[in-house]
Amino acid sequence: MAATRRRAAWLTLLLASLSARAAVLPEDRADALYHSYDGGGVEVTGPSILVRKGDNRNFSVSANYYVDSISSASIDVVTQGSPYSEQREQKSLGVDYLHGDTIMSLNYTRSEESDYKADTASFSISQSMFGDLTTVTLGYGRGKDDVLQNGNPDFSEPVDRQQYRVGLSQILTKNLILGLNFENVTEEGFLSNPYRSDRYLDGATFVYEPENYPRTRTSNAVALNMKYYLPYRAALGLGYRYYADDWDIESHTAQVDYTQPFGKRWILDVVARYYTQSAADFYSDLFPRQDAQNFRARDKELSRFSDVSLGAGVSYALLSHAWGYIDRAEISFKYRRFWFSYDNFSDLSRNGPVGDEPAYAFTADVIQLYLSAWY
Amino acid sequence: MKRLASLLSLTLLLGACSSVEPWVKPYERTHLADPIMSFSRDPVSSAYDSHIYQVREGARGAEGGEGGGCGCN
Numbered sequence: 001m002a003a004t005r006r007r008a009a010w011l012t013l014l015l016a017s018l019s020a021r022a023a024v025l026p027e028d029r030a031d032a033l034y035h036s037y038d039g040g041g042v043e044v045t046g047p048s049i050l051v052r053k054g055d056n057r058n059f060s061v062s063a064n065y066y067v068d069s070i071s072s073a074s075i076d077v078v079t080q081g082s083p084y085s086e087q088r089e090q091k092s093l094g095v096d097y098l099h100g101d102t103i104m105s106l107n108y109t110r111s112e113e114s115d116y117k118a119d120t121a122s123f124s125i126s127q128s129m130f131g132d133l134t135t136v137t138l139g140y141g142r143g144k145d146d147v148l149q150n151g152n153p154d155f156s157e158p159v160d161r162q163q164y165r166v167g168l169s170q171i172l173t174k175n176l177i178l179g180l181n182f183e184n185v186t187e188e189g190f191l192s193n194p195y196r197s198d199r200y201l202d203g204a205t206f207v208y209e210p211e212n213y214p215r216t217r218t219s220n221a222v223a224l225n226m227k228y229y230l231p232y233r234a235a236l237g238l239g240y241r242y243y244a245d246d247w248d249i250e251s252h253t254a255q256v257d258y259t260q261p262f263g264k265r266w267i268l269d270v271v272a273r274y275y276t277q278s279a280a281d282f283y284s285d286l287f288p289r290q291d292a293q294n295f296r297a298r299d300k301e302l303s304r305f306s307d308v309s310l311g312a313g314v315s316y317a318l319l320s321h322a323w324g325y326i327d328r329a330e331i332s333f334k335y336r337r338f339w340f341s342y343d344n345f346s347d348l349s350r351n352g353p354v355g356d357e358p359a360y361a362f363t364a365d366v367i368q369l370y371l372s373a374w375y
Numbered sequence: 376m377k378r379l380a381s382l383l384s385l386t387l388l389l390g391a392c393s394s395v396e397p398w399v400k401p402y403e404r405t406h407l408a409d410p411i412m413s414f415s416r417d418p419v420s421s422a423y424d425s426h427i428y429q430v431r432e433g434a435r436g437a438e439g440g441e442g443g444g445c446g447c448n
Binding site: 048064173179334368 | 396398401404406411413414416418422427428432435438
C-alpha cells in the first residue's frame with residue numbers, strides 16, 4: 001500500500017491562488033468538510049477542517065486538519081492479502097506574508113498513518129506586476145517520508161523529495177484569465193510498495209514475487225488553465241495538463257467546468273474530466289519468468305489506463321445579512337462519479353486463462369459536504 | 376539551491392518591469408473579481424479533489440491545491 005501512499009505523499013505548494021486580484025491575501029474563512037470515497041472495494045471517509053485568519057494587513061495564517069478513515073478490500077487486497085482498516089491524519093500550518101506586490105508563503109504538513117509518515121515544508125513567493133495583470137509564483141518544497149510495514153517492526157525506509165514550481169497567472173481581457181503552471185518533482189529512496197507483488201508465469205499458472213522499483217524518480221508537469229466570464233454571469237473553465245517522468249509514464253488530463261449562479265443564494269457547478277496515462281517501462285501484468293528483469297511492478301497506478309469523471313455541486317448562501325461575527329456563510333454539496341478502465345491490468349478476482357484474464361475496471365462515487373463561513 | 380536562487384532572481388527581475396501600461400484597467404476587472412472566476416473557489420474542496428487524483432493516478436504536480444499523505448488502496 002505504501003507505493004500509492006508515497007505517490008500522494010508530497011505537498012503541492014501553497015500557491016494555488018491564481019487569483020485575478022493579485023497581491024491580496026486570501027479571505028478569512030473557516031470550512032468544515034465531510035468527504036466520502038467509495039469505489040473498487042475501498043471506502044474512505046473523514047473530515048477536513050480548514051481555518052484561515054489574517055491581521056487585515058500583512059499576515060494570514062491557515063491551519064488544516066484532515067482525516068482519511070480507510071476500509072479496504074481493493075482488488076490488490078482481495079487477490080494478495082486480506083481486507084483492512086486504518087486511519088491517516090494530516091495536519092498543516094501555513095503563513096502568508098504580504099509586502100507591496102509580493103506574497104511570501106510558508107507551509108508545513110505532517111501526514112501520519114500506521115505504516116507511512118510524511119513531512120513536507122514548502123516556500124513560495126508570488127509577485128504581481130504590469131499593473132496586476134500578471135502574477136508570477138515560484139515555489140520550492142522539500143519532503144521527507146518514512147515508509148514502514150505493518151507486522152514488520154524492523155522495516156523502515158526513507159524517501160526524500162524536492163519540488164520546484166513556477167506559476168503564471170495572466171489577465172488577458174476583462175473576461176478572461178489564464179493560469180500556467182509548471183512543476184518538477186524529484187524523489188529518491190524507497191519508492192516501491194512493501195506489500196504489493198508482481199506475478200510471473202510458472203507453467204500453466206502464475207506465482208507472486210516482491211515488486212522492485214527504481215530508487216529515483218523525476219517528473220515534469222505543465223498545466224494550462226483558463227476561466228472565461230460569460231455575459232449572463234456564469235464562468236466557463238478549461239484545463240489541460242501534460243505529464244511525463246523518467247519511468248516512462250506520460251499522461252494527459254483535460255477538464256471542463258461550468259459555474260452558474262441562480263439568484264443571490266445558489267451556485268451550481270458542473271465538471272467533466274478525462275485522464276489517460278501510459279505504463280511505466282518496468283510494469284508488466286505478467287512477467288515471463290521469475291526475476292525476469294531488475295525492476296518490476298504490477299501496480300495498477302503504473303499501468304496503462306484512463307479514467308473519466310463527471311460531477312455536479314451546489315452551494316447555498318445561508319445568510320442574507322451579516323450575523324454577529326460572521327459576514328456570510330454557505331453550505332455546499334458535491335457529487336462526482338469516476339469510471340476507471342485499465343488496459344493492461346487484469347482482474348484476477350475473475351476467472352480466465354493465465355495472462356488473458358479480463359481487464360480490470362471499476363467505478364467510484366465521491367461526495368463532499370461542507371459548511372463555509374467568512375468573518 | 377542554485378536552481379532556487381535563479382528562480383528568485385527571475386521573480387525580482389520581472390518585478391522591476393512595472394512600467395507596462397495595463398490593457399485591462401482596474402475598474403474593468405469586476406467580472407474577473409467575481410468569486411465564480413476563481414480557479415479554486417473553495418480551497419478545502421480543491422485540495423480534496425487533488426488528493427483523489429494523486430492517490431488514484433500515476434501523474435502528479437502542476438495542479439494547485441494541497442496534497443500530502445494518502446489513504447489509498
